[in-house]
Amino acid sequence: MKTLHRFILKSYLGPFVMTFFISMFVFFMMFIFKYIDDFVGKGLGAGVLSELFFYFSLTTIPTALPLAILLSSLMTFGNLGEHFELTAMKSAGLSLQKIMFPLFMFTSIIALLAFYFSNNILPYTNLKAGSLLYDVRESKPALLFKDGVFNNSLEGFSIRVGKKDKDGKTLRDIMIYDHRAMQGNNIVLSAETGVMEQTPDKMFLVITLQNGVSYKEMADNAKDAETHPLIRDKFEQRIIRFDLSEFKMSRTDEALFKNNAQMMNLSQLNSVVDSLKMKIEKRKFEFGKQLNQTYYSKSTLLTGKKEDVKNNLSFYDLSKAQKLNAIEIASNIARSAKAYTESVSSDYESDVFSVDRFNTEWHRKFTLSIACVVLFFIGAPLGAIIRKGGLGMPMVVSIIFFLLFHILSITGEKLAKEGAIPPYQGMWLATIILLPVGIFLTYKATSDSNLFNADAYIQPIKRFFIRKK
Numbered sequence: 001m002k003t004l005h006r007f008i009l010k011s012y013l014g015p016f017v018m019t020f021f022i023s024m025f026v027f028f029m030m031f032i033f034k035y036i037d038d039f040v041g042k043g044l045g046a047g048v049l050s051e052l053f054f055y056f057s058l059t060t061i062p063t064a065l066p067l068a069i070l071l072s073s074l075m076t077f078g079n080l081g082e083h084f085e086l087t088a089m090k091s092a093g094l095s096l097q098k099i100m101f102p103l104f105m106f107t108s109i110i111a112l113l114a115f116y117f118s119n120n121i122l123p124y125t126n127l128k129a130g131s132l133l134y135d136v137r138e139s140k141p142a143l144l145f146k147d148g149v150f151n152n153s154l155e156g157f158s159i160r161v162g163k164k165d166k167d168g169k170t171l172r173d174i175m176i177y178d179h180r181a182m183q184g185n186n187i188v189l190s191a192e193t194g195v196m197e198q199t200p201d202k203m204f205l206v207i208t209l210q211n212g213v214s215y216k217e218m219a220d221n222a223k224d225a226e227t228h229p230l231i232r233d234k235f236e237q238r239i240i241r242f243d244l245s246e247f248k249m250s251r252t253d254e255a256l257f258k259n260n261a262q263m264m265n266l267s268q269l270n271s272v273v274d275s276l277k278m279k280i281e282k283r284k285f286e287f288g289k290q291l292n293q294t295y296y297s298k299s300t301l302l303t304g305k306k307e308d309v310k311n312n313l314s315f316y317d318l319s320k321a322q323k324l325n326a327i328e329i330a331s332n333i334a335r336s337a338k339a340y341t342e343s344v345s346s347d348y349e350s351d352v353f354s355v356d357r358f359n360t361e362w363h364r365k366f367t368l369s370i371a372c373v374v375l376f377f378i379g380a381p382l383g384a385i386i387r388k389g390g391l392g393m394p395m396v397v398s399i400i401f402f403l404l405f406h407i408l409s410i411t412g413e414k415l416a417k418e419g420a421i422p423p424y425q426g427m428w429l430a431t432i433i434l435l436p437v438g439i440f441l442t443y444k445a446t447s448d449s450n451l452f453n454a455d456a457y458i459q460p461i462k463r464f465f466i467r468k469k
Contacts, residue, residue: 004089005102011079012103016072023064023071028057039136052136055129062122062368065114066405069107070375071398076103077383086384096446100380107376111369118365119265127263134257145171145196154205154242156180169196174209176240186217189238205242212238261361269362276355280348287344291337356423360416363427367409370431375405377438381445405430 080086089099145151145161152158162173171194178187191212218229408430416426
């Protein structure tokens with residue numbers, strides 16, 4: 001039996017590793033296509049891109065792992081059935097459950113590792129990936145000069161280069177508008193040629209202008225504004241230094257992102273949820289107390305005077321002016337109470353929404369592990385029924401079931417986050433629906449049922465009508 005177990009595991013490991021990395025690559029490319037516009041033109045170094053791609057490749061594991069298990073189990077049992085190895089095992093007295101047992105144990109180990117990854121590694125990975133992606137998206141594009149186009153990337157300057165030589169440094173027909181004084185285009189520099197270089201620390205851009213003219217319009221007082229005096233200065237060489245510190249990507253403090261639910265483990269999620277629930281209960285208690293002390297007690301003062309209450313003065317005993325005054329006081333109290341109630345209600349709904357969001361992430365830690373086992377019990381019996389190996393039919397069937405699983409997961413998560421259903425129902429929706437499917441397929445594969453044979457469904461109908469005749 002140990003030899004048989006090694007044979008089945010060996011048949012399974014190859015397709016599993018292959019499909020797992022293929023799935024990771026596909027989902028990683030989807031990430032690249034989604035954020036490609038945020039990467040292009042930023043002048044990001046290889047180190048930053050490598051770090052970003054590494055962290056985001058790890059975040060694809062929760063999506064790629066269930067698909068890999070589904071596809072690899074379907075391929076393995078499809079290959080065993082296609083080469084009649086599954087038939088030989090059953091002829092030797094082995095049931096399908098015993099044949100599946102070593103792979104079930106292997107999948108269970110993968111599920112436990114998936115839970116550990118989801119609870120301990122994935123929050124850290126999400127924190128690193130999220131903070132780094134935020135910094136990349138917020139960084140300014142790299143400073144690029146296009147021929148004949150004004151570049152306004154440098155704060156306070158507008159620069160146009162007529163032509164840039166192939167060496168990337170020599171510039172020709174240069175025009176620079178200096179807007180740092182915030183007085184319009186009153187300072188202009190033009191030069192025939194120039195050389196552009198960066199300092200070794202990449203913090204400054206140095207442009208050495210040659211054979212140029214600078215123009216400065218003097219408008220320091222009202223008289224200058226009327227006469228428009230102009231200063232023109234010719235130069236053979238002038239050096240201008242521009243600060244490039246704003247183009248360097250700065251790293252945001254990761255502590256700012258730690259309150260995100262996706263960046264917490266189970267203990268942290270439990271702590272946050274408990275704090276929010278205590279906050280909600282405290283707000284409920286204080287709401288009634290504050291409403292009674294601040295607004296209800298005031299409503300007993302018809303005219304705003306305490307002696308009226310002592311004298312048991314009713315509304316009908318008041319004069320017309322006192323009645324109008326009492327109505328105005330009551331209206332102001334009612335408006336204030338309404339505003340206070342709406343404010344407390346908004347805060348309460350926000351806290352409840354936060355609780356649902358954190359509970360959703362809490363259940364996600366477990367759904368990944370259970371999904372691996374459920375999809376295994378769909379893929380393995382399906383492969384035994386279809387009896388087709390390779391990447392043809394198994395790929396098509398796997399994609400159909402994975403899309404169903406993914407759509408149900410996204411729908412349930414969205415409904416849970418919106419508060420339409422409890423978080424546990426939303427996050428376990430896909431598992432609850434697909435688990436009976438896995439049990440049904442396992443039963444059909446055990447009994448060697450021709451699940452996809454049309455005659456198996458048509459013949460009973462024909463026999464029914466024959467009896468009727």
